[in-house]
Amino acid sequence: MSDPSQAPQATPPRARRGGEQRDTSWHPKFLENLAEFGIVSHAAQACGHNRATAYRHRKDDKEFAALWDDADAEASDVLEMEIRRRAVDGDERPIFSKDGKKIGTIVERSDRLIMFLAQARNPKRFSQRHQLEHSTGQGGLQINLIPAVPPQGIEQPSATDDKGE
Numbered sequence: 001m002s003d004p005s006q007a008p009q010a011t012p013p014r015a016r017r018g019g020e021q022r023d024t025s026w027h028p029k030f031l032e033n034l035a036e037f038g039i040v041s042h043a044a045q046a047c048g049h050n051r052a053t054a055y056r057h058r059k060d061d062k063e064f065a066a067l068w069d070d071a072d073a074e075a076s077d078v079l080e081m082e083i084r085r086r087a088v089d090g091d092e093r094p095i096f097s098k099d100g101k102k103i104g105t106i107v108e109r110s111d112r113l114i115m116f117l118a119q120a121r122n123p124k125r126f127s128q129r130h131q132l133e134h135s136t137g138q139g140g141l142q143i144n145l146i147p148a149v150p151p152q153g154i155e156q157p158s159a160t161d162d163k164g165e
Helices: 028-038 040-046 051-060 063-088 111-121
Strands: 091-096 102-108 130-137 138-148
Touching: 028 040, 028 063, 040 051, 051 063, 063 111
Parallel strands: none
Antiparallel strands: 091 102, 130 138
16 A cells, blocks of 8 residues: 555444453554565464464454455555566666676566466366266277367367267
């Protein structure tokens, strides 16, 4: 959460068993760290607590749990934006001559990250998953590895195609 004015406000202390009040003053700082880094243990340590305490508060406080979900979603968005930047925009790297002089730059993009983005946005079209099909017919053992979702315009073979049935 880069804008401090949008930081979640502290929730009033909650009553615990035996009438004790639970300290929730650390919740806003925790949520801010969680939104920035997306790591529960890091966010809890930044507030002087451990992850077990954070999860206990989440379990007992529905309002805190909802704010936690929002902070987690924000962290995921930040991560996705960085993945997209590296995949699409790339990083500029220097190019050096044999004698060590910088002679230019090149923009390196990541095909692998582009594929991860494509799979996340459209898993049916870009899935890498496969199904294994086997049979023990008259011709012996036959094993077919078939994409779970065939590429558009390509028909999936069936186990009977090679048997002539």
